[in-house]
Amino acid sequence: VLYWMIVLNIIEVAVMALLIGLTIARVERFPVISTPAGCLFEGLTPFSAIFWTPVLIVEPIICILVLKKVFLDRQQRSELAMFLARDSLLYFLVIFMQLIGSTIVWAWYPSFINLFMPWSIALPSLLCNRLLLNMKGHFV
Numbered sequence: 001v002l003y004w005m006i007v008l009n010i011i012e013v014a015v016m017a018l019l020i021g022l023t024i025a026r027v028e029r030f031p032v033i034s035t036p037a038g039c040l041f042e043g044l045t046p047f048s049a050i051f052w053t054p055v056l057i058v059e060p061i062i063c064i065l066v067l068k069k070v071f072l073d074r075q076q077r078s079e080l081a082m083f084l085a086r087d088s089l090l091y092f093l094v095i096f097m098q099l100i101g102s103t104i105v106w107a108w109y110p111s112f113i114n115l116f117m118p119w120s121i122a123l124p125s126l127l128c129n130r131l132l133l134n135m136k137g138h139f140v
Contacts, residue, residue, distance in 0.1 A: 004065060008058045015054040023048040049107035052099050059099075063092040080138050087131040091124075098123055 026048075070077060070085040102116045 005062060008061060012054045012058045016051060019048075019051045019054075023051065049103050052103045052106075056096070056099055056103065059092060059096055063088065080135070083134050083138055084131070087127075087134055091127040091131065094123055094127060 066088050067085055070081050098116065098119055102113070102120060105112050105116055
């Protein structure tokens with residue numbers, strides 16, 4: 001599982017770097033405009049919305065690998081593994097929905113991307129803290 005995760009993450013980073021490079025190459029001017037309601041992204045093509053596509057492909061694969069490892073290795077399954085699988089599944093579902101929302105909004109309604117930007121920063125932090133606190137609670 002570890003080797004698959006390493007390979008998938010390397011591929012994901014490479015594809016995302018390529019997509020950022022292609023997006024930057026097509027930018028003619030600075031795409032962020034300050035408005036009273038926040039920043040507005042203008043001048044970026046809908047093509048730049050596919051930036052999240054590698055994550056939308058790799059994250060389900062990693063989630064499936066984790067769940068497969070936990071539920072198929074019944075002899076080695078511990079209470080900690082069940083906590084990790086439960087919290088990983090929760091993390092995946094919430095982040096996956098946020099990424100799908102970001103992709104759709106970026107592609108068709110880029111002026112509303114500000115609705116998703118704070119959540120894309122806050123949700124991973126909140127869910128990772130939950131995971132760490134549950135692990136700590138298991139050992140204390």
